[in-house]
Amino acid sequence: MKRSRLTSVRRSAGALIAGAVLLGFFDPTDARADAPVACTVLEIEASTSDAPAVDPALRPLEKKLKKPPFSSWNTFKRLGAHTVTLELMKGSTLTLVHGKAGLILREVTARGPKKARVALGITLDDSDGKRVLDSKVAVDAGDFLVVGRSLRGGTGQLVALSCKP
Amino acid sequence: MSKVTDPDLMMLADGELDAAEASSVERAAGAAGAAKIAGLRQVGELVRGHLELAADDAEDRLGALWGLVERRLDAPTASVDEAVRAAPAAVESSGMWVRLMQWVDVHRGHLLTGALSAGAVAALAFVLRAEPQVEIRTVEVPVTGSSAGPEPRDPIVLVATPPEVESLEVSGGTGTVFTIEGEDGGSDTAVIWVTPDDVLEGI
Numbered sequence: 001m002k003r004s005r006l007t008s009v010r011r012s013a014g015a016l017i018a019g020a021v022l023l024g025f026f027d028p029t030d031a032r033a034d035a036p037v038a039c040t041v042l043e044i045e046a047s048t049s050d051a052p053a054v055d056p057a058l059r060p061l062e063k064k065l066k067k068p069p070f071s072s073w074n075t076f077k078r079l080g081a082h083t084v085t086l087e088l089m090k091g092s093t094l095t096l097v098h099g100k101a102g103l104i105l106r107e108v109t110a111r112g113p114k115k116a117r118v119a120l121g122i123t124l125d126d127s128d129g130k131r132v133l134d135s136k137v138a139v140d141a142g143d144f145l146v147v148g149r150s151l152r153g154g155t156g157q158l159v160a161l162s163c164k165p
Numbered sequence: 166m167s168k169v170t171d172p173d174l175m176m177l178a179d180g181e182l183d184a185a186e187a188s189s190v191e192r193a194a195g196a197a198g199a200a201k202i203a204g205l206r207q208v209g210e211l212v213r214g215h216l217e218l219a220a221d222d223a224e225d226r227l228g229a230l231w232g233l234v235e236r237r238l239d240a241p242t243a244s245v246d247e248a249v250r251a252a253p254a255a256v257e258s259s260g261m262w263v264r265l266m267q268w269v270d271v272h273r274g275h276l277l278t279g280a281l282s283a284g285a286v287a288a289l290a291f292v293l294r295a296e297p298q299v300e301i302r303t304v305e306v307p308v309t310g311s312s313a314g315p316e317p318r319d320p321i322v323l324v325a326t327p328p329e330v331e332s333l334e335v336s337g338g339t340g341t342v343f344t345i346e347g348e349d350g351g352s353d354t355a356v357i358w359v360t361p362d363d364v365l366e367g368i
Contacts, residue, residue, distance in 0.1 A: 064345050064354050115323045115352075119331075124359070133340065133359050136331040143352040145328060149338070149359035 034088050037105055037118055037141070039163040041082040043096045046073040046148075046156035057081070061144060061160055073156060086163065091121075098157045099132070100125045101147075106136065108165055116141040118163045124149065141165055169193045171201070178205035328355035338362050 044058060046065075052074035054062050065076050079097040086092055086105035094101045102123035110116045118141050124133040132149055139145050141164040148158040169190055176182050177190050194202070269276065325347075333340050338361035345354040 063348060067345050069343055069356065069358065113324050115325055117326060122357075131336050132338065132361070133336075133357065134332075134334040135340075135357055137328060137355065137357070138331060139328040139355065140325055140352055143325075143328065144354050146354060146356045147359075148356070150361060150364045152364060 035108060035165050036085050036087045037108060037163045037165050039084050039086055039103060039161055041084065041094055041101065041103075042158075042160045043079040043081075043098070044158035044160060045077045045079050045097075046070065046158055047075045047077070048073050048154060049075040051075070053077075061146075064144070064146075070158075076158075086120075096157075096159065098151065099127050100129075101159055103161070105163075107138075108141075114140075115143075116165055118165075120145075120161075120163065122147055122161075124159065139163075169198055174198055174201050175205060178202045178209065325352040327353050330355060330357060333357065335359050338364075 042058065042061070044055075044061075054065060054076045055078040057078045058065065058076055061076075064070065070076075082094050084092050084094065084103065086103060088105050088108070091102060091104040094103070102121075102125070104121040105118070106121055107119040108116060109119075117138055119136070119138040122133070122135050122137060122145075123131060124147055126132050126149075133147060135147070137145060142162060144160050144162045146158055146160045148156055150156055173182075173190050174194060177187055177194075182190060191199070191202075327344070330342050333342065338359050341358045341360070343356035343358065345356060347353050
């Protein structure tokens with residue numbers, strides 16, 4: 001009885017030491033490969049008007065929207081915002097004003113001093129349910145990726161997304 | 166006396182019988198009894214001689230003890246310590262270990278009492294010990310531009326990696342990939358743009 005208790009204590013101490021060693025060797029800021037990521041998805045309508053305006057809700061993207069190719073429009077309105085948590089290799093579908101967007105988290109990697117990398121699969125369907133785009137991309141965690149298409153009437157649909165573990 | 170036993174012979178050899186009994190026993194014992202008596206006397210002499218020799222050997226050691234006893238008898242109020250100190254020859258001849266043991270014998274009660282008291286105090290101190298109190302203080306350290314101290318370490322900056330488009334499939338239109346350069350060291354932004362075939366206007 002006493003011996004087994006001692007063995008248990010020794011095992012617990014060993015586990016604690018191993019945990020401490022692991023914590024010491026690995027940066028706690030590193031992302032786990034199987035950790036879920038939280039994605040922010042913004043649907044934006046781009047148009048041209050006599051009163052240029054950028055929706056205040058799009059402030060993080062404001063500077064980018066004033067650069068080509070978006071500079072051909074001068075009015076940007078946020079149509080919707082979604083926050084979705086993606087798990088590895090599990091797809092998620094978002095209903096947009098102009099169609100649907102599909103997201104799947106393919107991989108999350110953290111490589112030393114580099115930012116965590118998020119690999120995504122993205123699909124974009126139009127309002128008729130027709131698949132417009134199917135792409136695989138990899139971006140740094142927290143950076144925006146913009147997927148868009150031209151609509152009738154000289155407007156555009158932008159889907160900006162940013163994911164971070 | 167009809168029969169002589171060994172105890173009778175031993176009492177005869179030790180001289181514990183009076184003259185009448187002794188002569189009666191000697192007659193009854195005969196030649197065999199006389200031999201036994203002679204043997205007993207020889208053994209008795211050997212034992213006495215051995216004890217006398219042992220007493221002679223111990224006389225030096227016992228002399229100091231006897232002197233101590235006599236002094237104790239002469240001065241009954243003197244303490245044992247004083248008597249021991251008064252016989253330095255005996256103490257010196259005993260050695261350090263014997264002196265230590267004598268001191269322990271004398272103060273055994275004091276030592277036990279002291280040990281028990283120390284144990285009780287330690288147990289109380291362990292049980293009644295106060296919980297450690299941690300006080301956190303924030304001290305502002307002025308930053309000086311002198312080169313006396315070590316150079317401050319640069320903050321860790323994670324390296325950005327440009328976005329990658331690994332695959333792109335577009336249905337009924339044309340796909341274009343742009344990259345908008347980041348400002349102020351910011352990351353680049355990837356743009357995937359689809360221009361449907363049935364849309365004349367585009368960017």
